[in-house]
Amino acid sequence: MIHPLTGPQRANWRCVRSFTEGLRACTPNVRPRPPRKGYDPASVSSEESHLPARAAERREALKEVFEQAQGCVRCAELAGTRKTVVFGAGNADADLMFVGEAPGASEDERGLPFVGAAGKLLEKLLGEIGMARADVFIANVLKCRPPGNRDPQPAEIENCQEYLYRQVELIQPRVICTLGNTPTQTLLQTTQGISKFRGQWFDFRDTKLLPTYHPAYLLRNPAAKADVWKDLQKVMAVLGLQAPKKR
Numbered sequence: 001m002i003h004p005l006t007g008p009q010r011a012n013w014r015c016v017r018s019f020t021e022g023l024r025a026c027t028p029n030v031r032p033r034p035p036r037k038g039y040d041p042a043s044v045s046s047e048e049s050h051l052p053a054r055a056a057e058r059r060e061a062l063k064e065v066f067e068q069a070q071g072c073v074r075c076a077e078l079a080g081t082r083k084t085v086v087f088g089a090g091n092a093d094a095d096l097m098f099v100g101e102a103p104g105a106s107e108d109e110r111g112l113p114f115v116g117a118a119g120k121l122l123e124k125l126l127g128e129i130g131m132a133r134a135d136v137f138i139a140n141v142l143k144c145r146p147p148g149n150r151d152p153q154p155a156e157i158e159n160c161q162e163y164l165y166r167q168v169e170l171i172q173p174r175v176i177c178t179l180g181n182t183p184t185q186t187l188l189q190t191t192q193g194i195s196k197f198r199g200q201w202f203d204f205r206d207t208k209l210l211p212t213y214h215p216a217y218l219l220r221n222p223a224a225k226a227d228v229w230k231d232l233q234k235v236m237a238v239l240g241l242q243a244p245k246k247r
């Protein structure tokens with residue numbers, strides 16, 4: 001007998017579905033990339049043969065990390081107050097990955113990152129550079145909403161870091177764009193604020209990283225959108241994509 005899912009279980013299922021469907025829906029959009037190290041065309045099934053090197057394996061591994069995160073209780077308070085674990089969503093083979101701070105109320109409700117007001121702005125900015133959510137992967141430093149949207153605590157960041165690192169390892173984006181203080185400080189291991197680093201290139205392990213302002217900051221300070229626009233142009237140039245000429 002199939003039991004209907006209720007409450008958080010139901011929300012979780014929606015979240016699993018959006019994640020896995022998202023991955024499936026996104027695969028045709030995968031841009032051809034040079035074969036990755038260790039590429040063995042023979043290991044790719046005919047169904048997956050349109051995918052770049054080992055994309056299918058990496059996608060499966062990402063699903064495993066996703067499943068693992070769903071039951072995470074490393075932060076007792078967050079595990080006790082969250083409705084969903086917001087793992088991240090988008091193209092598992094994306095060249096560009098955005099990292100935000102933590103889910104807010106809308107994200108916690110829907111199990112997806114950046115679906116509230118800040119998310120709408122992020123989508124708009126992506127649209128302006130000719131991209132859509134399905135072209136990129138979007139994640140957060142914390143996978144659970146801090147109650148009342150308080151700042152993430154250092155212990156929570158540390159507890160959750162492993163998930164983010166695994167996401168980067170498996171997605172292997174060419175560029176990571178950190179949005180605001182928390183992801184920039186977490187990945188660059190610094191206590192300096194975003195304005196010191198915004199618009200400059202850094203290395204995170206083998207990946208180029210460019211910090212920019214968080215869309216929530218842009219909602220409060222629309223004039224800063226011009227800076228983010230410049231930052232996104234730099235990202236496009238590194239990815240070898242043609243950036244639109246004019247806003």
Ligand code: URA
Binds near residue numbers: 102113116216
């Ligand atoms: N702000 C974030 O940093 N992440 C989200 O997912 C939503 C808002």
